[in-house]
Amino acid sequence: MAGFSHEPKRIERIGNSALKISWMDGHESIYLWEKLRRVCPCAVCRESGSAPPMEGVKPLELQPVGRYALTIRWSDGHATGIFSHEYLRSLCGCEACQPIQLDEG
Numbered sequence: 251m252a253g254f255s256h257e258p259k260r261i262e263r264i265g266n267s268a269l270k271i272s273w274m275d276g277h278e279s280i281y282l283w284e285k286l287r288r289v290c291p292c293a294v295c296r297e298s299g300s301a302p303p304m305e306g307v308k309p310l311e312l313q314p315v316g317r318y319a320l321t322i323r324w325s326d327g328h329a330t331g332i333f334s335h336e337y338l339r340s341l342c343g344c345e346a347c348q349p350i351q352l353d354e355g
């Protein structure tokens with residue numbers, strides 16, 4: 251999409267339950283930590299197939315990777331996932347970002 255911004259302007263925690271990213275284009279995305287842990291893009295998580303129990307998992311540390319991504323160190327000891335800004339933006343669950351499911355039965 252032309253003009254689509256993957257640059258975060260501001261990244262902040264919302265208490266212990268979610269991460270909020272304000273994007274350069276003014277859009278705001280909110281991600282529950284448990285959801286982020288579940289969609290971790292690293293090879294270990296992708297290959298394991300079945301997700302380990304992630305209820306109550308909390309982020310211990312957020313670390314920027316260059317200017318394009320973010321790593322999260324989790325309370326379950328996991329820290330190898332690199333969440334690129336582009337990936338994060340694609341995960342936004344708001345109505346504007348999620349494609350509308352047309353019922354074309």
Ligand SMILES: [Zn+2]
Pocket residue numbers: 290291292293294295296328330331
């Ligand atoms: Zn992972």
Ligand SMILES: [Zn+2]
Pocket residue numbers: 277278279342343344345346347348
């Ligand atoms: Zn959105």
